[in-house]
Amino acid sequence: MGTKEFGQAVRRWRERVSPEAAGLSSGGQRRVTGLRREELAHLAGISVDYVIRLEQGRATNPSVQVVEALARALRLSAAERRHLFQLGGLQPPGPECVPAYLTPSVQRLLDRMAGTPVAVFDAAWTLLLANQPYAALMGDPAGWHGHERNAVWRNFFGLNDRVRHTPESRHALETALVADLRATAARYPADPRLQRLVSDLLSQNERFAGLWHAAVAGHHEAARKTIDHPGAGALTLDCDVLTVSGSDLRIMVYTAEPGSEDADRLALITVLGTQSLVG
Numbered sequence: 180m181g182t183k184e185f186g187q188a189v190r191r192w193r194e195r196v197s198p199e200a201a202g203l204s205s206g207g208q209r210r211v212t213g214l215r216r217e218e219l220a221h222l223a224g225i226s227v228d229y230v231i232r233l234e235q236g237r238a239t240n241p242s243v244q245v246v247e248a249l250a251r252a253l254r255l256s257a258a259e260r261r262h263l264f265q266l267g268g269l270q271p272p273g274p275e276c277v278p279a280y281l282t283p284s285v286q287r288l289l290d291r292m293a294g295t296p297v298a299v300f301d302a303a304w305t306l307l308l309a310n311q312p313y314a315a316l317m318g319d320p321a322g323w324h325g326h327e328r329n330a331v332w333r334n335f336f337g338l339n340d341r342v343r344h345t346p347e348s349r350h351a352l353e354t355a356l357v358a359d360l361r362a363t364a365a366r367y368p369a370d371p372r373l374q375r376l377v378s379d380l381l382s383q384n385e386r387f388a389g390l391w392h393a394a395v396a397g398h399h400e401a402a403r404k405t406i407d408h409p410g411a412g413a414l415t416l417d418c419d420v421l422t423v424s425g426s427d428l429r430i431m432v433y434t435a436e437p438g439s440e441d442a443d444r445l446a447l448i449t450v451l452g453t454q455s456l457v458g
Contacts, residue, residue, distance in 0.1 A: 183236040185266040190234045192253040193219050200254065202293050202310050214252075221321050222252035224328070241267045244372075247279050251308060254286055275369040277301050278427050281308065285423055285430075294449065295432060296416075302363040302427035303373050304330040304356065315452020316406065316433060316445070317341055329376060331356045335384045343405040343413070355397040357390040366427075404433075410451065414444040 194213035203218055216234070220227040225245060232238035241249075246267050250260040260280065264271045272279065279301050281289075289297055289310065296313040300306055306328045309320050318339045326332040334340065334356060344352070360377065367373055380387045405415045414435070421430040435442035 182233075182239050185241070185263070186234040186236045188263060188266055189219075189230075189249060189253070192255065192259070193234075196254055200290070201252070202290065219249075219252055223248040224321055224323070225249075241269075243269055243272065247272070251279075251281050254283070256283065275367060277303050277305075277363065277367050277370050277373055279305075279307055280426070281428070282426065285426070285428065289430075292432070295434060296445075296449070297433075298431045300330060300429045300431065302366070302429070303360060303370075303376060304429070305372075305376075306330065307428070311452060312445075312449040313431075313433070315448050316408065326376060326379065331360055331387075332376070332380065335380065335387050341406050341408060343407055351397070353386065354390060354395045355399050357387060358395055358397040359399065361391065361394070363427075408444070408448055411444045411448050414441040414448075416441060416445065 193216070194211065196213050198209075198214060198218060201214060201218070201222060203214075203222075209215075214222070216230045217227045220230045223230075223245070225248065229238060229245075233241065243264075246264055246269060250263055253259075255263060257280070261271050281299065285299075289299070289308070293310065294312060296310070296316045298306060298309040298313045298317075306320055306323070309317075314320060318341065320328065327338060332338070334353060364373060364377055377391075381391060382388075399420050401417065401419045403415055404418045405413055407413050416433045416435050419432050419434075421432065422428070423430065433445075435445045
């Protein structure tokens with residue numbers, strides 16, 4: 180299979196997905212029946228130019244991460260996902276790798292939460308998907324690449340962290356993240372991306388290395404978090420992390436108490452953020 184067939188498949192599946200099905204606004208009159216190239220690029224976290232080159236057969240050897248991201252953005256079934264990997268000259272990640280596939284049932288669950296900030300992470304806390312309300316609340320992750328998409332990395336290096344912390348809450352969060360990552364590394368010892376993430380964290384962050392070598396114990400719990408939003412100011416929300424049985428996915432959900440000022444601020448952030456992403 181060549182790059183031409185890969186590009187044709189991406190375009191065919193892109194034209195099949197409506198913007199509403201992908202959690203986007205239709206944006207009024209459209210010249211395409213499915214997703215625009217820039218919408219696919221946004222959903223997959225890659226550049227528009229790269230999508231164009233892929234569809235035209237000018238980009239060769241797409242990475243596993245790119246193919247996985249395209250499969251999620253295009254809402255491919257398990258069989259279609261395998262076919263896209265084969266068209267790209269790749270094998271789908273096996274059971275030794277941290278799962279990154281969103282099943283149709285999980286995708287439908289997320290669709291029903293379109294007005295709520297939701298993000299999906301894999302077992303290593305790498306961001307797989309964030310809806311528009313989450314991007315509006317926490318910052319648009321479309322431009323994050325590599326380790327920047329990993330929550331452990333971002334927390335230990337203070338990248339774009341809008342969540343307000345005390346020294347105690349920061350330590351508790353870091354302890355839980357390290358313990359979680361250790362457990363994931365034990366379940367997937369042959370995953371090369373996970374090995375590289377842990378190795379880079381150990382060599383570049385002393386706090387992480389200290390907690391890792393101390394074999395700390397901890398786990399994530401539901402929490403109330405105060406978020407300093409650059410446009411709306413501070414708001415306090417409930418943050419829950421749901422685990423999808425059998426897939427090792429983590430769904431992070433932010434909600435506000437109905438009728439509260441925080442709910443009003445969150446609604447404003449969601450509306451303004453959605454407009455900026457669509458415009």
